Amino acid sequence: MTFTVRSLRPDDPRDAESCAAVRRAAIPYLVCTAETLAWQLAHGAAGQRLHRFVAERPDGTVAGCIEAGLVAGSTEPGQGFVHTAVEPGATGRGAGSALVAAGETYLAGLGVRRVFSWVADEEHAARFAEHRGYARSRQARFLGLELRRAALPELPDPLPAGVTLHRVAEFADDLRPLYEADTECSADEPGDVPVGRTPFPEWLRHNWQRPDWNAELSSVVLVDGQVAAYSVAQTDGVDRYWSGMTGTRRAFRGRGLARLAKLAALRRARAAGYAHAYTGNDAGNAPMLAVNRRLGYTEVATEWRCAKRLCEPTEKAGPGRD
Numbered sequence: 001m002t003f004t005v006r007s008l009r010p011d012d013p014r015d016a017e018s019c020a021a022v023r024r025a026a027i028p029y030l031v032c033t034a035e036t037l038a039w040q041l042a043h044g045a046a047g048q049r050l051h052r053f054v055a056e057r058p059d060g061t062v063a064g065c066i067e068a069g070l071v072a073g074s075t076e077p078g079q080g081f082v083h084t085a086v087e088p089g090a091t092g093r094g095a096g097s098a099l100v101a102a103g104e105t106y107l108a109g110l111g112v113r114r115v116f117s118w119v120a121d122e123e124h125a126a127r128f129a130e131h132r133g134y135a136r137s138r139q140a141r142f143l144g145l146e147l148r149r150a151a152l153p154e155l156p157d158p159l160p161a162g163v164t165l166h167r168v169a170e171f172a173d174d175l176r177p178l179y180e181a182d183t184e185c186s187a188d189e190p191g192d193v194p195v196g197r198t199p200f201p202e203w204l205r206h207n208w209q210r211p212d213w214n215a216e217l218s219s220v221v222l223v224d225g226q227v228a229a230y231s232v233a234q235t236d237g238v239d240r241y242w243s244g245m246t247g248t249r250r251a252f253r254g255r256g257l258a259r260l261a262k263l264a265a266l267r268r269a270r271a272a273g274y275a276h277a278y279t280g281n282d283a284g285n286a287p288m289l290a291v292n293r294r295l296g297y298t299e300v301a302t303e304w305r306c307a308k309r310l311c312e313p314t315e316k317a318g319p320g321r322d
Contacts, residue, residue: 068103213234
């Protein structure tokens with residue numbers, strides 16, 4: 001089948017919904033809404049240079065999509081990404097190949113030298129990536145929890161001395177303490193690209209002004225009035241919940257506070273009617289994997305972070321001789 005690859009039309013709600021539907025079908029454990037896709041193109045970090053393409057069938061329906069851009073906050077220039085999704089019934093027909101070619105061409109135009117992508121840990125996806133020059137780097141594990149049937153423990157009563165539980169919504173007037181905690185915890189996340197400190201206004205926009213981040217369900221743990229741990233909730237407004245980030249500041253680790261924050265968020269999510277909870281961790285992040293398994297999560301998928309050398313910077317010629 002011949003596919004036409006074109007840019008997603010940011011002002012066409014049907015395009016955003018088609019792209020979101022493809023991503024939900026291809027990667028069902030992620031939260032993805034048309035509203036968020038449109039918001040990211042309009043309000044995302046300018047330095048990311050985010051662009052989306054879709055693969056369209058002759059009848060005008062969308063079979064796949066890809067997003068491409070620069071790694072936000074990278075302290076190493078020339079780092080980019082492509083994230084591809086193709087409808088399960090449309091794989092192996094050329095849509096993925098056409099999308100990756102479009103994404104890589106776009107990144108090459110931005111001067112990207114190394115491109116990263118997430119690839120499902122299954123035979124077809126692995127062959128597809130390897131054939132196009134992508135090599136495995138890090139593995140991620142995705143875990144799921146059916147909230148309606150989950151045997152979530154009760155919250156401790158009373159809480160440990162000096163510990164209080166809150167919703168992020170309670171900090172709406174001053175999110176800077178949460179920003180400082182998130183900056184510290186994010187610096188300890190495993191990764192392939194060194195990332196610098198995100199300026200507060202950009203962090204605020206990216207984390208709390210996008211439509212799928214839920215301040216009512218997100219949790220904050222204070223110890224003697226200081227932000228010690230937190231768990232961020234991302235929702236689709238229907239039945240799906242994703243733990244965007246859970247972290248504990250270094251001075252407070254080893255006390256079960258990340259589990260407390262996440263448990264409180266999960267219980268609120270269930271009370272709000274969400275049925276499916278998902279989260280993801282780097283395969284080397286043993287502490288958080290242990291926290292999630294203690295809460296009842298089980299593995300639903302694995303992916304590989306893959307990298308490809310896209311192009312090398314052109315060396316300037318040195319001075320010549322007469």
